[in-house]
Amino acid sequence: MTDGWKARTKAVHGGTRRSQYGEVSEALFLTQGFVYDSAEAAEARFIEAGPDEFIYARYGNPTVAMFEERIAALEGAEDAFATASGMAAVNGVLTAMLRAGDHVVAAKALFGSCLYILEEILPRFGVEVTFVDGVDLDQWRAAVRPDTRAVFFETISNPTLEVIDIAAVAEIAHAAGAAVIVDNVFATPVYSRALSQGADVVVYSATKHIDGQGRTLGGVILGSREFIRGTVEPYMKHTGGSMSPFTAWVMLKGLETLHLRVRAQARTAVQLAEALDGRDELSRMIYPGHISHPQHALCDAQMGAGGTVIALDLAAGQKAAFAFLNALSVVVISNNLGDAKSIATHPATTTHQRLPEARKQELGITPGLIRLSVGLEDAQDLIADITAALDVARGNS
CATH class of the missing domain: 3.40.640.10 (Type I PLP-dependent aspartate aminotransferase-like (Major domain))
Structure with missing residues (x-):
């Protein structure tokens, strides 16, 4: 049928x-x-x-x-x-x-x-x-x-x-x-x-x-x-x-509503990746839908889009990452993803906390890494919230 x-x-x-x-x-x-x-x-x-x-x-x-x-x-x-x-x-x-x-x-x-x-x-x-x-x-x-x-x-x-x-x-x-x-x-x-x-x-x-x-x-x-x-x-x-x-x-x-939500989230993720790429506070901005990603071409061929999740690696480590998280006002701190609400997670101390330190380093789960699940909020509100939080993190580095 x-x-x-x-x-x-x-x-x-x-x-x-x-x-x-x-x-x-x-x-x-x-x-x-x-x-x-x-x-x-x-x-x-x-x-x-x-x-x-x-x-x-x-x-x-x-x-x-x-x-x-x-x-x-x-x-x-x-x-x-x-x-x-x-x-x-x-x-x-x-x-x-x-x-x-x-x-x-x-x-x-x-x-x-x-x-x-x-x-x-x-x-x-x-x-x-x-x-x-x-x-x-x-x-x-x-x-x-x-x-x-x-x-x-x-x-x-x-x-x-x-x-x-x-x-x-x-x-x-x-x-x-x-x-x-x-x-x-x-x-x-x-x-x-x-x-x-x-x-x-x-x-x-x-x-x-x-x-x-x-x-x-x-x-x-x-x-x-x-x-x-x-x-x-x-x-x-x-x-x-x-x-x-x-x-x-x-x-x-x-x-x-899956298609409507996910496609809107992925479009916003692209805007966020473009706005955050090259920020001095970040040692890495990871998004498969961005040209800077090492498997960008593969992602485009395999999926046709980069998905709804971005990773930000704050160069100054955990102290800066926590300052960033605590400064967010639109994005919430939680450990889920794929939600209508944008969610920020610190994997090293939550979802991947049990891994030995050497294993975290091997996998690239650094003390400064933040996983950002992009929600359905307005892209400009998210950009403003995240960039303001990065400014706070810079002052705590």
Whole structure:
């Protein structure tokens, strides 16, 4: 039904299931279970449930199914499984497919919780993990082995915004028979072309741009129907990481405005990057959509835009970074991203705080680094707020 529609139409109408009342806004089915007409009907459903038949909220729900179908249509995936959080999606896809003795190659520039799963949890159960510099294709070639089961990376890394060549890494991985799993949060479903560029599985924290208004936690795993229903669903429904119906309803509402919000945020991010480039207080201004970024051409070819996040590295270190943060009046200090409100984060002391100092230095997470998620405020107000805060930071350097 959605095959001929453009992306914005899919984001508004994809996956809609109307009840007998013909509601315009999607129905919220707040129920953990479902009633059967007979014992025989219950038995038959547990043997094989039809597309509009449900058993238990942990297994599936009409509202959740609408979100899964809509995001799958938008991403160009055959199927999707909605999860309780973005990290439930990352953990779920990796643990569902991996077994003791498997080998994984991952980019080392990852969100702190992703690193915890790869460094701490998977090795406990006999999975070997090799980390590489994600932008160095020679390192991927050297690390991938005949027994490599999967490769994992953020298409744009958090928080230093390295852009990884999806098609090139996929070619290396597929030659060894490995699956390509990408965390695509910074690219967003609006700019994502990951599946057509070689990714086998795409993971999102729906908490970010999909909700986009700081209301709920959620995640989603997208891929082939065989993988989602044959590998992911059995694991997730038995381990309890599925999305709640209320969260799915919020996410459906978020998808309706996703394109409008993300494109507006990305346009503002470009204006901010241009205004901040070359400021004396900054040792680095990192934005994939700016010509100064080392993977700018790749980002443009891969996404067609630079996304909604900028990184600012204050040359004078943590004292200046904290002075900058404390001087902001429009931008709020928090640790989320992809929100309607602009958010500034100090990764070294928050999201990546647990990393050893040497690892932070290796990843470029300096004491002066600020991750700036660009919201929906007026660009000129944001420029004025950030430049005024940089002036304060200069006085504290």
